Amino acid sequence: MADLDELKVAKNYYVDVPFANQGDFQVKGCNGLDWGMKKHLSNIFNPKTGKTVMFAFDHGYFMGSTAGLERLDLKIPPLAPYVDVWMATRGALRTCIPANLTNGVALRVTSGSSMVQEDLSQEVVAVDIEDAIRMNADCMAVQTFIGADGQLSSLENLSKVVNAGFRYSIPTMGVVAVGKQMERTDRFFKLATRIVAELGCQIVKTYYCDNFEEVVSACPVPIVVAGGKKLTEKDALEMTYKCIQGGAAGVDMGRNIFQSTHPVQMAHAVHEVVHNGLTGAEGYELFQTLVSESK
Numbered sequence: 001m002a003d004l005d006e007l008k009v010a011k012n013y014y015v016d017v018p019f020a021n022q023g024d025f026q027v028k029g030c031n032g033l034d035w036g037m038k039k040h041l042s043n044i045f046n047p048k049t050g051k052t053v054m055f056a057f058d059h060g061y062f063m064g065s066t067a068g069l070e071r072l073d074l075k076i077p078p079l080a081p082y083v084d085v086w087m088a089t090r091g092a093l094r095t096c097i098p099a100n101l102t103n104g105v106a107l108r109v110t111s112g113s114s115m116v117q118e119d120l121s122q123e124v125v126a127v128d129i130e131d132a133i134r135m136n137a138d139c140m141a142v143q144t145f146i147g148a149d150g151q152l153s154s155l156e157n158l159s160k161v162v163n164a165g166f167r168y169s170i171p172t173m174g175v176v177a178v179g180k181q182m183e184r185t186d187r188f189f190k191l192a193t194r195i196v197a198e199l200g201c202q203i204v205k206t207y208y209c210d211n212f213e214e215v216v217s218a219c220p221v222p223i224v225v226a227g228g229k230k231l232t233e234k235d236a237l238e239m240t241y242k243c244i245q246g247g248a249a250g251v252d253m254g255r256n257i258f259q260s261t262h263p264v265q266m267a268h269a270v271h272e273v274v275h276n277g278l279t280g281a282e283g284y285e286l287f288q289t290l291v292s293e294s295k
């Protein structure tokens with residue numbers, strides 16, 4: 001197909017040229033939004049650094065009880081000082097996270113598949129916009145499945161949530177899932193992140209890949225990067241650094257924090273790499289120091 005061949009041609013992504021329509025707002029592509037949207041986005045992206053540390057612990061929505069997340073009430077609140085935004089389900093937030101913690105909220109609003117199924121790509125919008133408003137959600141997270149059986153319904157879900165979000169000034173985060181039949185290439189991520197952004201969401205969550213700078217450059221809204229499977233702390237901090245260097249507006253990290261031997265110290269180190277310019281190696285050195293001080 002000619003349209004697909006087009007994707008193979010190298011393009012100039014102007015990776016060194018800053019985004020042109022930034023204005024004075026810290027969030028890429030969001031300068032033209034109204035006050036309410038910008039207020040929520042400022043609860044997510046630190047106005048000074050323009051970055052965010054989201055902490056994802058929504059795994060239970062399709063994995064059930066997950067290693068490291070057996071007791072949300074015990075494990076999650078101590079991470080609060082180093083986390084800008086909780087990414088979680090309404091069930092986890094309402095039951096286990098004290099409402100007097102001031103972290104932002106990325107509310108998972110889709111669900112419908114579980115680990116025991118072959119095809120994880122069939123989801124529905126499970127949370128009404130009224131409940132997102134009641135929970136003071138700063139954004140609503142919708143899973144998308146480009147190139148999988150559930151593509152059409154997931155993009156319908158995304159569009160419904162984006163439309164409701166615009167009615168009430170709540171941003172939407174499109175989460176790019178990688179189906180079994182897809183490869184984690186820049187070609188796939190350029191396709192998926194751009195489709196999701198053009199459907200109107202204000203944040204895209206995706207994975208790190210080769211030529212990540214080009215993926216970021218071609219996406220007109222901020223990209224936050226999922227941590228993915230558990231790595232060593234050293235490698236996870238190096239990946240965090242590479243994401244930030246590559247233009248990511250932050251991370252949305254789960255397992256590499258909550259499955260760490262020392263989740264609080266890991267969250268602290270990730271925070272320093274994302275917001276305060278530490279390299280991966282410096283972040284790891286900090287992690288080790290914090291761990292030894294905690295003994």
Ligand code: 5RP
Nearest residue numbers: 056175226227228253254255
């Ligand atoms: C699933 C998600 C999860 O929140 C996210 O992937 C979990 O984070 P991690 O991969 O870092 O454990 O969005 O699509």
